[in-house]
Amino acid sequence: MFRFDPYSPAIDADPFAFYRRLRDEYPCFWSPEAQMWVLSRYADIVSALQDWQTYSSARGNLMTELPGRAGATLGTTDPPRHDRLRALVQHAFMKRNLEALAEPIRDIAREAAAPLAGCGQFDFIEDYSSRFTVRVLFAALGLPTAREGGDETTVREKAVLMVQSDPHTRTKGPEHIAAYNWMTDYASKVIAERRANPRNDLISHFSMAEIDGDRLDEREVLLTTTTLIMAGIESLGGFMAMFALNLADHPEARRAVVADPALLPEAIEESLRYNTSAQRFRRCLQKDVELHGQTMRAGDFVCLAYGSGNRDERQFPDPDRYDIRRKPRGHLGFGGGVHACLGTAIARLAVKIAFDEFHRVVPDYHRVQQQLPWMPSSTFRSPLQLELAD
Amino acid sequence: MSAAMVVVGAGQAGVQAAEALRAGGHDGELLLIGAEPHAPYHRPPLSKAWLAGEVEAAQLALRAPELLARKRIALRSGVAVTAIDRGACRLALRAADGTHSALDYAGLVLATGATPRRLALPGADAANVHVLRSRDDAQALAAALRDCAARALPLVVVGGGFIGLEVAATARKLGIAVTVLEAAPRLLARALAPLLSDWFAALHRARGVELVLGAAVAGFALEGERVVAVQTADGRRHPAGAVLVGVGVRADDTLARAAGLDCDAAGGIVVDDCARTADPRITAAGDCTVRRLADGTLLRLESVHNATEQGKSAAAALLGQPRPFTATPWFWSDQYEFKLQMAGLSAGADRWVRRGDPAAGAFTVFHYRGERLLAADSVNAAREHLAARKLLDAGVWPAPALLADPATDLAALAAPSGPDSAAAGPPPLSRP
Amino acid sequence: MAHITFVEPSGQARSVAVTDGWSLMQGATAAGVEGIVAECGGSCACATCHCYVDEARAAELPPPSAAELDMLAHVAAERRPGSRLACQIKATPALDGLVVTLPERQE
Numbered sequence: 001m002f003r004f005d006p007y008s009p010a011i012d013a014d015p016f017a018f019y020r021r022l023r024d025e026y027p028c029f030w031s032p033e034a035q036m037w038v039l040s041r042y043a044d045i046v047s048a049l050q051d052w053q054t055y056s057s058a059r060g061n062l063m064t065e066l067p068g069r070a071g072a073t074l075g076t077t078d079p080p081r082h083d084r085l086r087a088l089v090q091h092a093f094m095k096r097n098l099e100a101l102a103e104p105i106r107d108i109a110r111e112a113a114a115p116l117a118g119c120g121q122f123d124f125i126e127d128y129s130s131r132f133t134v135r136v137l138f139a140a141l142g143l144p145t146a147r148e149g150g151d152e153t154t155v156r157e158k159a160v161l162m163v164q165s166d167p168h169t170r171t172k173g174p175e176h177i178a179a180y181n182w183m184t185d186y187a188s189k190v191i192a193e194r195r196a197n198p199r200n201d202l203i204s205h206f207s208m209a210e211i212d213g214d215r216l217d218e219r220e221v222l223l224t225t226t227t228l229i230m231a232g233i234e235s236l237g238g239f240m241a242m243f244a245l246n247l248a249d250h251p252e253a254r255r256a257v258v259a260d261p262a263l264l265p266e267a268i269e270e271s272l273r274y275n276t277s278a279q280r281f282r283r284c285l286q287k288d289v290e291l292h293g294q295t296m297r298a299g300d301f302v303c304l305a306y307g308s309g310n311r312d313e314r315q316f317p318d319p320d321r322y323d324i325r326r327k328p329r330g331h332l333g334f335g336g337g338v339h340a341c342l343g344t345a346i347a348r349l350a351v352k353i354a355f356d357e358f359h360r361v362v363p364d365y366h367r368v369q370q371q372l373p374w375m376p377s378s379t380f381r382s383p384l385q386l387e388l389a390d
Numbered sequence: 391m392s393a394a395m396v397v398v399g400a401g402q403a404g405v406q407a408a409e410a411l412r413a414g415g416h417d418g419e420l421l422l423i424g425a426e427p428h429a430p431y432h433r434p435p436l437s438k439a440w441l442a443g444e445v446e447a448a449q450l451a452l453r454a455p456e457l458l459a460r461k462r463i464a465l466r467s468g469v470a471v472t473a474i475d476r477g478a479c480r481l482a483l484r485a486a487d488g489t490h491s492a493l494d495y496a497g498l499v500l501a502t503g504a505t506p507r508r509l510a511l512p513g514a515d516a517a518n519v520h521v522l523r524s525r526d527d528a529q530a531l532a533a534a535l536r537d538c539a540a541r542a543l544p545l546v547v548v549g550g551g552f553i554g555l556e557v558a559a560t561a562r563k564l565g566i567a568v569t570v571l572e573a574a575p576r577l578l579a580r581a582l583a584p585l586l587s588d589w590f591a592a593l594h595r596a597r598g599v600e601l602v603l604g605a606a607v608a609g610f611a612l613e614g615e616r617v618v619a620v621q622t623a624d625g626r627r628h629p630a631g632a633v634l635v636g637v638g639v640r641a642d643d644t645l646a647r648a649a650g651l652d653c654d655a656a657g658g659i660v661v662d663d664c665a666r667t668a669d670p671r672i673t674a675a676g677d678c679t680v681r682r683l684a685d686g687t688l689l690r691l692e693s694v695h696n697a698t699e700q701g702k703s704a705a706a707a708l709l710g711q712p713r714p715f716t717a718t719p720w721f722w723s724d725q726y727e728f729k730l731q732m733a734g735l736s737a738g739a740d741r742w743v744r745r746g747d748p749a750a751g752a753f754t755v756f757h758y759r760g761e762r763l764l765a766a767d768s769v770n771a772a773r774e775h776l777a778a779r780k781l782l783d784a785g786v787w788p789a790p791a792l793l794a795d796p797a798t799d800l801a802a803l804a805a806p807s808g809p810d811s812a813a814a815g816p817p818p819l820s821r822p
Numbered sequence: 823m824a825h826i827t828f829v830e831p832s833g834q835a836r837s838v839a840v841t842d843g844w845s846l847m848q849g850a851t852a853a854g855v856e857g858i859v860a861e862c863g864g865s866c867a868c869a870t871c872h873c874y875v876d877e878a879r880a881a882e883l884p885p886p887s888a889a890e891l892d893m894l895a896h897v898a899a900e901r902r903p904g905s906r907l908a909c910q911i912k913a914t915p916a917l918d919g920l921v922v923t924l925p926e927r928q929e
Contacts, residue, residue, distance in 0.1 A: 043613060047615070050517060050615075050616060079533075083530075084529075087446060087529065088446060090532075198823055205841075269542055328542065329542050329543055329544075330542065330543050330631065332541065333540075334540035335540060337537055340533075340539070341540050345565065435864065435865075448852055449848040449852070451851050452851070453854075454854035455854075460854065460856070694861055694863075694868075722867040729889065772892035773892040776896050
């Protein structure tokens with residue numbers, strides 16, 4: 001009998017064969033393990049993303065939600081309140097002129113890539129992307145750097161733990177909750193610091209921003225901050241690892257982008273389609289919906305499998321081919337609809353710079369491990385380790 | 391009978407009228423009623439800085455409610471006026487929660503603005519087809535742009551007017567692919583000289599906009615409830631993640647029409663040079679109006695300048711101090727790093743004179759009809775724009791060669807220096 | 823964030839905490855300061871947000887752009903050395919304590 005268990009290590013390792021069967025045979029599938037419906041076709045996912053009234057985010061958007069989060073972050077609030085909050089956060093986010101961030105990001109990338117010269121073999125994650133993402137995040141959010149007494153390593157460790165779950169219990173285990181609590185605590189200290197001494201950075205801005213007397217309350221500031229940390233470290237890092245994996249496994253594509261870095265943006269977009277780290281998010285139905293002969297009931301949770309939509313040949317011909325010249329219009333690597341990823345522009349910029357600098361130091365590489373250790377997460381997909389050698 | 395002055399509409403014209411009523415000597419009750427739930431805000435940034443995420447909503451404030459309160463202007467937001475009973479001098483109101491009430495007026499200013507036109511095609515009411523007029527529109531459009539950015543989908547703009555082009559420029563700034571479909575053979579055909587239409591077309595194309603002129607929208611291709619492409623009459627299909635329809639606005643004159651006030655069939659409450667209607671207790675100002683000129687023709691002006699000047703006149707008329715407003719109309723539009731400033735009315739021009747170098751990105755084009763200077767369009771040339779306004783206000787028509795010559799001091803031309811200076815022509819706002 | 827003192831045409835002084843990156847015009851308008859019209863909403867197109875910056879500190883501000891200079895020629899009230907358009911000055915912590923006087927008329 002066909003099963004789709006988003007907590008199983010098999011799905012962590014390779015969900016795509018499962019996605020294909022879902023799309024072709026069970027386009028609206030009830031997963032008892034996940035206790036939710038699974039939508040796998042591109043068109044259905046996009047419809048759901050746009051129909052926020054029916055497919056609500058207010059009961060949580062992560063496949064396995066963290067306690068207290070639903071309703072207190074951007075991704076877990078519906079319009080109209082969502083739009084007002086987003087305007088507060090987004091404004092602060094975009095105020096940081098991207099041009100102004102490019103220089104610091106390049107410095108961070110250079111500094112992180114330099115030690116890899118002549119290394120022979122290294123772990124892309126431990127030895128490059130984790131350092132890069134943490135420092136970029138700290139720069140963007142204005143978090144206390146190591147020089148200011150901040151602890152970059154621990155912040156990263158907790159961010160990565162927070163998004164994982166226990167494959168056996170299919171919930172957040174004590175270590176995941178503990179990491180989340182640590183992060184919440186950490187964020188609240190930073191927020192208090194910025195409230196007392198506001199600076200021209202993201203956290204200062206949205207802890208003080210206001211629209212028509214409407215402000216983020218304490219809980220919202222805190223949880224939005226932790227989400228941003230999680231996204232900045234885990235999502236960005238996860239995506240970088242997947243991109244590195246694609247380039248490691250597709251030598252022609254890698255040689256092309258190394259020879260002509262102007263191809264990087266397209267290669268990145270194709271990677272966002274081909275195997276983005278943000279695989280599955282959930283919504284909660286506000287009314288009964290009939291789809292593909294199934295009746296989903298109001299109150300049911302629905303998994304939107306972006307990773308599957310991105311491989312749907314009904315939208316992307318020859319979907320299982322990683323083709324950096326494809327120009328994958330409409331891909332779901334950054335989600336879509338009203339909750340479309342806030343960090344889209346920064347992510348594109350940061351990844352481009354990160355690989356530009358990485359390729360200057362390590363132009364040629366391949367994967368060492370046959371099997372990769374995959375992060376156990378029902379929402380995200382990325383390896384915990386990616387050994388590369390030249 | 392209550393001595394209340396009531397202004398219906400809390401936008402640019404309404405706020406101006408209310409302030410002018412108080413400043414002009416009205417001491418009694420003064421209400422400013424707005425249908426939108428937001429405190430009065432500036433619209434121009436909605437298509438630019440706000441849409442680009444560079445400012446937050448609070449920075450759009452037009453007048454703080456506390457300042458209005460200090461002036462004893464009672465602001466009622468989220469309240470709709472549903473009917474005017476001219477016989478009883480009474481308004482019917484409906485609050486946001488649905489409760490109805492009545493309000494007597496001694497004098498009434500209608501500043502109800504305008505509503506964007508939509509296309510009468512199947513799919514035109516799809517969720518991802520947008521217009522841009524209000525802050526709520528802008529918020530929905532901003533979400534649509536984010537979706538386009540994230541999913542690398544294009545924005546299709548129907549209409550190469552000011553709103554469409556400003557949004558196109560903003561979307562390009564955000565890295566979104568943009569297609570602009572304009573029905574006429576050139577951009578902003580009614581507003582700009584041909585040289586400027588071409589210049590802006592080249593500018594947008596240089597910045598990556600796919601600009602299609604002479605493009606008639608034939609239909610929308612839908613997938614489910616969403617538009618995925620805009621089809622033009624030539625059979626082409628323009629893929630779209632979202633669509634912005636910028637094909638003009640229709641004046642909100644339904645209240646006036648229902649109350650029996652003279653309104654233009656094409657939309658607009660008819661007023662004279664002093665913002666008066668045929669009813670001595672009712673004046674109108676801003677985008678909801680159309681002005682009857684001395685020669686009987688109707689003139690529609692949609693600009694911040696018109697709203698503020700007419701707002702002042704609308705107030706003055708109710709205070710028994712008619713204030714004809716005949717200053718030269720002016721307008722501006724910001725696209726990319728270029729500021730276009732327009733002075734005067736260019737309809738009927740048969741000759742254009744250029745000053746400065748378009749390639750340098752700072753220049754002015756003057757419109758003439760025969761000997762008469764009608765208007766000037768300036769790009770990144772504020773000084774020339776201001777001088778042109780002075781010339782037009784003074785009715786001074788320099789010879790074209792003088793204007794074209796960069797050595798000529800335009801400001802000096804406008805200031806008459808003695809009995810032999812150029813004869814003043816008829817005042818602005820009269821048709822040639 | 824900068825605490826700016828705006829002196830209204832009536833002589834009344836108002837201290838406003840203007841968020842970094844906001845223009846002085848936006849800060850004053852949102853705080854209900856009287857004496858700013860800002861017809862064009864901050865686009866450097868109308869010259870009705872004219873203000874006098876305390877001349878002792880005027881040099882601390884970034885100088886006006888060519889566009890602002892052109893518009894300053896058009897202000898309704900007397901133009902002085904400290905004349906600036908409030909929509910063109912962005913708040914930074916360095917401006918803390920600045921005194922800005924509003925002219926008796928903007929039109």
